[in-house]
Amino acid sequence: MNRLIFALPLVVAALIGAFALWGLSGGRDPNAIPSALISKPVPDFELPPIEGVASPGLKTADLQGQGLTLVNVFASWCGPCRAEHPVLTRLAREEDVRLVAINYKDKPEAAAAWLEELGNPYERIGSDYSGRAGIEWGVTGVPETFIIDANGLVVHRFPGPVVGDGLRRFQEALDQARSAQ
Amino acid sequence: MIPELGQFALSLALMAALVQSVLPIVGAARGNTTWMASAQTTAVTQALLTAFAFGALMHSFIVSDFTVVNVVENSNSLKPMLYKVAGTWGSHEGSLLLWVLILAVFGAAVAVLGGNIPLALKARTLSVQAWISVGFLSFLILTSNPFDRIFPPPLDGQDLNPLLQDFGLAIHPPLLYIGYVGFSIVFSFAVAALIEGRVDPAWARWVRPWTLAAWMALTGGIALGSWWAYYELGWGGWWFWDPVENVSFMPWLAGTALLHSAIVTEKRDTFKAWTILLAILTFSLSLLGTFIVRSGLLTSVHAFAVDPERGVYILGLLAVSILGSLALFAWRAPAMEGGGLFAPISREAGLLINNLLIATACATVLFGTLYPLFLEAITDEKISVGPPFFNASFIPITLPLIIVMGIGPHLSWKRADLAGVLARLKWLGVIVLLAILVTAWIANGGPLLAVISMGIAVWLVGATVQDWARRAKLFQPGAWARIKRQPRASHGMTLAHLGLGVVMMGAIGASAWKTDNVSFAEEGTQVPIAGFEVTFEGINEVQGPNYIAQVATLNVTKGGEFVTYLYPERRVYPVAQTTTTESAIRQTLAGDLYVSIAEPASTSASGLWTLRLIYEPLVNFLWIGSVMLVLGGGLSLSDRRLRVGAPRRAAPTNATPAE
Numbered sequence: 001m002n003r004l005i006f007a008l009p010l011v012v013a014a015l016i017g018a019f020a021l022w023g024l025s026g027g028r029d030p031n032a033i034p035s036a037l038i039s040k041p042v043p044d045f046e047l048p049p050i051e052g053v054a055s056p057g058l059k060t061a062d063l064q065g066q067g068l069t070l071v072n073v074f075a076s077w078c079g080p081c082r083a084e085h086p087v088l089t090r091l092a093r094e095e096d097v098r099l100v101a102i103n104y105k106d107k108p109e110a111a112a113a114w115l116e117e118l119g120n121p122y123e124r125i126g127s128d129y130s131g132r133a134g135i136e137w138g139v140t141g142v143p144e145t146f147i148i149d150a151n152g153l154v155v156h157r158f159p160g161p162v163v164g165d166g167l168r169r170f171q172e173a174l175d176q177a178r179s180a181q
Numbered sequence: 182m183i184p185e186l187g188q189f190a191l192s193l194a195l196m197a198a199l200v201q202s203v204l205p206i207v208g209a210a211r212g213n214t215t216w217m218a219s220a221q222t223t224a225v226t227q228a229l230l231t232a233f234a235f236g237a238l239m240h241s242f243i244v245s246d247f248t249v250v251n252v253v254e255n256s257n258s259l260k261p262m263l264y265k266v267a268g269t270w271g272s273h274e275g276s277l278l279l280w281v282l283i284l285a286v287f288g289a290a291v292a293v294l295g296g297n298i299p300l301a302l303k304a305r306t307l308s309v310q311a312w313i314s315v316g317f318l319s320f321l322i323l324t325s326n327p328f329d330r331i332f333p334p335p336l337d338g339q340d341l342n343p344l345l346q347d348f349g350l351a352i353h354p355p356l357l358y359i360g361y362v363g364f365s366i367v368f369s370f371a372v373a374a375l376i377e378g379r380v381d382p383a384w385a386r387w388v389r390p391w392t393l394a395a396w397m398a399l400t401g402g403i404a405l406g407s408w409w410a411y412y413e414l415g416w417g418g419w420w421f422w423d424p425v426e427n428v429s430f431m432p433w434l435a436g437t438a439l440l441h442s443a444i445v446t447e448k449r450d451t452f453k454a455w456t457i458l459l460a461i462l463t464f465s466l467s468l469l470g471t472f473i474v475r476s477g478l479l480t481s482v483h484a485f486a487v488d489p490e491r492g493v494y495i496l497g498l499l500a501v502s503i504l505g506s507l508a509l510f511a512w513r514a515p516a517m518e519g520g521g522l523f524a525p526i527s528r529e530a531g532l533l534i535n536n537l538l539i540a541t542a543c544a545t546v547l548f549g550t551l552y553p554l555f556l557e558a559i560t561d562e563k564i565s566v567g568p569p570f571f572n573a574s575f576i577p578i579t580l581p582l583i584i585v586m587g588i589g590p591h592l593s594w595k596r597a598d599l600a601g602v603l604a605r606l607k608w609l610g611v612i613v614l615l616a617i618l619v620t621a622w623i624a625n626g627g628p629l630l631a632v633i634s635m636g637i638a639v640w641l642v643g644a645t646v647q648d649w650a651r652r653a654k655l656f657q658p659g660a661w662a663r664i665k666r667q668p669r670a671s672h673g674m675t676l677a678h679l680g681l682g683v684v685m686m687g688a689i690g691a692s693a694w695k696t697d698n699v700s701f702a703e704e705g706t707q708v709p710i711a712g713f714e715v716t717f718e719g720i721n722e723v724q725g726p727n728y729i730a731q732v733a734t735l736n737v738t739k740g741g742e743f744v745t746y747l748y749p750e751r752r753v754y755p756v757a758q759t760t761t762t763e764s765a766i767r768q769t770l771a772g773d774l775y776v777s778i779a780e781p782a783s784t785s786a787s788g789l790w791t792l793r794l795i796y797e798p799l800v801n802f803l804w805i806g807s808v809m810l811v812l813g814g815g816l817s818l819s820d821r822r823l824r825v826g827a828p829r830r831a832a833p834t835n836a837t838p839a840e
Contacts, residue, residue: 007511009458013465013503016551017496020472022558024492 037146037154042071043136047126051108053115058100058126064152068178069098071146072122073134075106076114078142080161087162088145089121095174100124104142105131145170147177155180184249184328187237191278194230194285195318197223201288201311205304206376217304221292224307227314228289231282238278238327239269248334251275251327257338257756259727267351273475273491274327276354280471281317283355283362288314291366291391298387305373306366313365316498324491337756349409353402357429360399361467364436366391368464371457372506375513380457385447388460390818392443396436397814403429404807411800412764419691419803422571427550428470434543435463438536445532449521449594452529454514455536461510465503466547472499473550524596531589531597538582545574576630583637583685586678587644591651605651609643624694631693635686642682649675670820677813683806690772690799702792711796713774714738715747720790728752730763733778733790737767749778772798 037043046059063069072088074081092099101122103111108127128134137146140159147156156173160166201223208216241249242265245258255275256268270279288310295303321327370388374380406429411419420426439459445452472495523529549566556562591602617636621627650656652671653664664672698710702717709715718734735747750763764777779791 003511003515006454006514009462010504010507010511013507017500017504019551019554019558020496023554024496 037138037157040154041152042146042148042154043133045126045133045136047102047128047133050103050111050115050125050127052112053108053120053125055120055122055125058102058124060152062100062124063148065150067098067150068096068174069100069148070174071137071148072099072101073104073137073139073142073144073146074101075104075142076110077106080163081143082118083163084143084161085118085121087167089119091162091174092121097174098123101126102133102137102139103127104134104139105129147174149177149180183237183240184246184330187234187241188322188326188328190230190233190237191318191322194227194234194281195315195322197227197230198285198311198314198318201227202308202315204308206308209301209304209308214300217300220304220307220311223311224285224288224292227311228282228285231278231285231318235269235278235282238275239266241328242266242268245338247336247338248330248332250329250331253331253335253338255338257727259337259756261726263348263351270354272327274321274325276358277317277321277325277475278327279355280358280362281314281321283358284310284314284317284365287363287366287391288369295387302370302373302377302384302387305376306369309369309372309376310366313369313502316502320491320494320498324494347409347412349405349412353405353409356398356405357402360395360397360402360436361429361432361470363391363395363398364432364460364464364467367395367439367460368506371460372509374457375506375509378513378516380446380453380517382447382450385443385456389440389443389447392436392440392460393814393818396433396440397811397818399429399433399436400807400814401811403433404804404811408804412766419800420688422549422566422568424550425470425474427546428466428473431543431546431550432463432466432470434539434546435459435466438539438543439463441532441539442536445529449523449529451521451523452533452536453517454510457514457517458510459536461503461506465499465506466543468499468502472496521595523594526592526599527597528589528592528594531585531592534585535582535589538578538585542575542578542582545578546571549574576634580634580637583641583681586681587641590645590648590674590678606644606647609640609647612643613637613640628693631689634689638682638685638689641685642679645675645678645682668820670817673813673815673817673820675813676816677810680806680809680811680813683802683809685806687799687802687804687806690802691797694798695795697793697795699791699793701789703789706792708792708794710794711772711774712739713744713796714741715774715776715792715794717790717792723750725752727756728754731778733792735765735776735792737774747774747776749776751778768801770801772796773800 042060042063044060047057049055049057058071063071070088070091074085088099091097099122101124103125105128108129111127126133138157143161145158145162146154147158149155155177158166158170158173162170201220204216204223205220208214208219238249238251240246241252242256243262245252245256245265247253251272251274252268255272256265260268268275270276288307291298291303291310292307298306367388370384370391374384403426406426407419410421439456442452442456442459446456472492475491475495521529549570552566552570553564556564588599588602588606591597591605592599613636616639617632620635621632624632649672652667653660696711698708700706700708702708704717704719706717707714708717714737716736716738718736721732721734723730723732730750730752732748732750735749737744737747745767747765747767749765751760752763753760762777762779764775766776767774773796775795775797777793779793
């Protein structure tokens with residue numbers, strides 16, 4: 001009995017270790033907080049276009065009955081957005097999905113210069129200077145990308161840049177959304 | 182060239198550590214003095230080589246050598262020199278190198294300063310220390326080389342996160358690491374004692390100065406981190422129960438328990454297995470901290486760039502060191518008990534209760550920190566555990582601890598007279614009741630728990646002062662001579678216990694009676710808070726060395742009388758593409774008036790700034806109390822009895838009232 005007590009710390013430590021080992025395995029992201037919007041219609045919002053950019057603005061109706069759509073939340077001040085930009089451009093070209101954007105808390109001239117420099121793959125861009133639509137969408141950081149199905153329901157929320165391992169996970173979510181159509 | 186030399190020095194240090202991990206301990210088993218003594222040389226060599234590598238990395242940062250990836254990612258040629266130097270330990274690789282350096286320096290310190298430690302124990306201890314070195318040096322060299330080159334080199338670096346460009350934060354990690362890693366030597370002593378199969382009062386006396394040094398550094402490191410969060414983050418908070426804060430707090434709790442339990446081992450030759458266990462657990466919790474911060478296991482506001490491969494490697498290191506030492510404990514410790522007996526009411530019993538309560542508090546924090554992981558593993562549900570859990574579970578454990586803490590020093594060893602002690606403290610009881618009433622009156626009510634807690638803090642301070650005055654017989658002639666004659670360790674205890682009481686008052690005041698007010702302000706807007714009126718007078722743009730600042734001017738008055746001007750800033754760092762908040766604070770002992778500004782709310786509201794005002798009563802008590810804790814530890818460390826290498830004086834004639 002006495003010996004068992006002395007072995008107790010060992011057992012507890014081994015248990016914690018087992019959980020930690022589980023925690024490290026298999027693409028788990030502790031920061032992924034599920035979005036409250038999943039399987040719900042996109043929120044009500046209406047955003048004007050960015051001044052000096054050809055793409056029209058973005059509103060709720062633009063996301064209903066228009067096929068599979070990606071809503072990318074970006075800003076010119078955000079470094080990772082720059083990294084995912086070519087990936088999104090390629091996705092829009094090759095994957096047969098619509099790509100639209102919310103330009104989050106960004107100065108119009110900065111956003112316009114950014115799109116001028118990197119190219120504009122977006123069909124529509126809403127300028128959310130006040131961050132109001134960001135609140136409606138529950139945006140926690142930039143970049144974030146939402147997958148919207150043909151009925152205007154949010155099927156997936158992806159926080160962070162769509163690059164590297166993130167691209168693989170995003171692609172899985174996208175394929176799943178497409179097969180559910 | 183210099184980075185390559187640094188890398189080479191690291192590899193040589195690994196060689197030295199490998200030799201040190203085998204030769205001395207085998208020598209100790211065979212009674213070969215030469216082999217045992219080799220630990221001296223290898224420990225010093227290892228420390229010098231690691232220091233050289235660290236110096237090489239620091240040199241690359243100072244001269245902004247952008248051919249080194251680590252410098253590119255964490256520095257910038259425009260950065261002030263202090264932060265270039267601090268950039269050395271700003272990244273995962275650099276901080277790990279610092280970790281290894283401190284590990285080696287502690288080993289070398291024992292080799293050089295521990296002249297009074299028996300050769301065999303010293304040899305075993307240094308070998309165990311070298312096992313840890315081998316693990317972390319190989320981790321550094323194999324997975325996280327800080328000297329990797331990049332070609333072609335970029336023109337300029339990416340800059341250190343501006344939030345981290347702060348003096349407090351520049352020295353916070355080194356202090357925290359001295360604390361974390363300092364406990365490694367205590368761990369090594371414990372494992373060596375388990376291998377040797379002997380723990381006696383002498384062992385406890387040899388270990389104590391190292392425990393104290395590490396504990397002081399950890400206390401300072403945690404306090405600085407908290408101070409940084411308070412001044413720099415602009416939220417007016419100083420403790421968030423964030424996983425990364427918790428993992429620094431757990432070794433502190435365990436280390437505090439260890440300090441107290443080692444006293445009993447030293448004075449009364451008992452609590453042996455428990456002291457050994459605490460020594461192992463304290464360092465294990467430090468290792469857990471390193472692992473959690475670097476593996477991305479839990480979500481946190483602090484984190485290094487995350488790499489699962491590194492996580493698995495550290496987890497392997499942890500498994501070997503923690504499970505190995507605990508298995509050794511399970512095997513050898515049962516034979517260790519014995520020693521002095523004591524009555525249920527005695528100094529020993531008091532310290533036992535103290536230890537049990539601290540251990541429970543520590544286990545609570547551990548459980549709360551890892552609970553999201555447990556829950557996700559079992560039910561796949563994701564949650565985060567925040568302040569409500571910790572406040573509800575930690576505070577009820579600490580309050581009885583503080584009450585016992587007031588009584589403990591009044592009790593005598595072996596058998597104490599509780600009724601006599603309580604009778605002695607009855608006037609203090611009256612003062613505590615008065616303090617509770619006064620607090621309730623000043624604060625005009627407030628949460629009942631906070632009011633009572635304030636009384637308990639007053640109890641701790643009062644009981645500690647009374648104990649000190651009683652020992653010194655303060656009101657009888659010759660008090661000064663008695664104060665001087667008493668061991669410094671006992672004055673150290675008094676100061677540290679007082680410090681905790683002061684920290685507690687700060688913590689209660691700043692959390693229970695904090696008021697804040699967020700408003701939109703334009704020129705002329707006046708906002709009232711905690712009896713002050715704050716008037717927003719406008720914004721100026723100022724160019725800093727590597728940032729542009731928008732500085733607000735706020736005029737603070739109280740009842741129409743001018744008090745002060747405050748200038749909170751918002752800084753934009755173009756290179757790192759981030760903004761930071763520099764709050765402005767009017768500090769007084771009674772409380773801080775804390776103001777910060779944020780960007781204009783929206784275009785339609787141009788000219789309107791978000792103004793955040795916070796009044797935090799007693800918050801400076803936190804920092805004052807922390808300084809007292811560290812000074813108390815220092816006073817205790819300077820005690821002749823513990824001074825490393827000092828010849829032992831004749832035993833004092835009167836029984837030493839312990840710490």
